[in-house]
Amino acid sequence: MIDRDNLPITDFVVIGVILIFTGVLFFRSYSSQSIDPNILLSPEAVTELIREEVKNTPLDETFNPHTFSGKFKKVYFQSINQLSQQKIFNSFLHFLNKNKGILEDCSVCATEKTCGDEDQTSFAYPVDLTLQALQTKIAQFPQLMIVDVRGTEDYIHSHIPSSINFPLIDLPNQIFTTDRWTEIVIVGDSYWQTKLAGESLVRLNFHRVHRLMVPIKKWDQVWESFV
DSSP states (O other): OOOGGGSOHHHHHHHHHHHHHHHHHHHHHHHSOOOOTTOOOOHHHHHHHHHHHHTTSTTSTTOOTTSHHHHHHHHHHHHHHHHTTSHHHHHHHHHHHIIIIIOOOOHHHHHSOOSOTTTOOSOOOOEEEOHHHHHHHHHHOTTOEEEEOSOHHHHHHOBOTTOEEOOGGGHHHHHTTSOTTOOEEEEOSSHHHHHHHHHHHHHTTOSSEEEESSOGGGOOSOOBOOO
């Protein structure tokens, strides 16, 4: 049994923050537009959805982090980014995303070419990969497509070897002609950035979508640079 009298104040603060985040996430989860598996959107429509999702967030180029609201949002998104790297909280976020309308995991469709575009009844939510899992996948799939959704300047400075740069807003149009069965891993700066990118590919009917669950700066292997 937990002795509440001996719990340090910091524990109560952490618990309170997590409960607040949980409530906000549930609100965002059920208020956001769901993904209908029977409606395949155009690149333009998906791009517009991305613009709506990033509006008034740190991913927005016009975001002002110096206002009271901006400071709160910055701390909020930074905290979610940190918490999402923990397995338990990441699983919780995954649960919320499935209930938002991104539907159930489809492990067969995500790993085997056993269902077609015309008769598929559910989409696979992007599978989260650890650094180790990404390195294993790189070894297993020589043709693996690693998509870096950061800005072009960050990509030019340093990136994972053989990765390609499709900035988040440009992603739908740049990747649209790619084979829908391509093994894809999304990498980027933050949870929100790679989450939106993964959901965008699901909306475009890509079947083998993964995302690195930690920021790309955690990459501990050789980097490539065009500088």
